Amino acid sequence: MKKQIIQTEDAPQAIGTYSQAIRVSTGDTVYISGQIGIDPSTMQMVNGIESQIQQVFLNLKAVVTASGGTFSDIVKLNIFLTDLDDFSMVNKIMASYFDQPYPARAAIGVVALPRGALVEMDAIMVL
Numbered sequence: 001m002k003k004q005i006i007q008t009e010d011a012p013q014a015i016g017t018y019s020q021a022i023r024v025s026t027g028d029t030v031y032i033s034g035q036i037g038i039d040p041s042t043m044q045m046v047n048g049i050e051s052q053i054q055q056v057f058l059n060l061k062a063v064v065t066a067s068g069g070t071f072s073d074i075v076k077l078n079i080f081l082t083d084l085d086d087f088s089m090v091n092k093i094m095a096s097y098f099d100q101p102y103p104a105r106a107a108i109g110v111v112a113l114p115r116g117a118l119v120e121m122d123a124i125m126v127l
Contacts (some may be wrong), residue, residue: 001026005028008066010061012038015114018045020063030067034080035059038097049086049118056121061097070113074103076124084109086118 006021014020021032037045037052038059046055064071074079079090087107103123113120 006030006063008062010040010062010066011035012040012043013100013106022052023067023127030064030069030073030127031045032060032063032067032125033112034078034120034122035063036114036120038115038117040070045115046116047058049083050089050093052118053086053090056095057093058121060121060123064123064125067088067125067127069127071098073127074098074123075126077105079105080110080113080120081107082110082113082118086113090119 002025002027004023005019006023008020011020012035018033021030023030037054037055039046039055040059040062046052061071064074081090082088084107088105
């Protein structure tokens with residue numbers, strides 16, 4: 001099995017011991033690391049849940065594009081929220097980025113996320 005590291009300047013740089021994404025040669029599967037609402041140009045968290053959700057999708061899109069794919073190639077999306085009451089807003093915003101058939105998905109309520117984020121998403125993509 002061969003692993004290819006995916007790295008793009010259009011998404012926040014890794015803030016720790018992880019890669020933005022890893023592409024595996026067997027089956028062209030790409031595992032995308034969790035993205036939070038950091039603006040890649042300033043490396044600062046955007047303010048408010050709606051802005052963070054939008055920024056997370058923009059960051060995911062940058063990594064997906066750098067991996068050679070599109071949102072339609074995402075087969076699994078995990079969403080982590082510090083307040084599950086924000087899930088309806090995630091659904092509304094997600095509908096502007098994805099078309100049917102939608103990826104399999106999980107929404108998980110958590111106590112805290114890195115850097116005080118309100119939302120984080122990771123994904124699995126098959127090219």
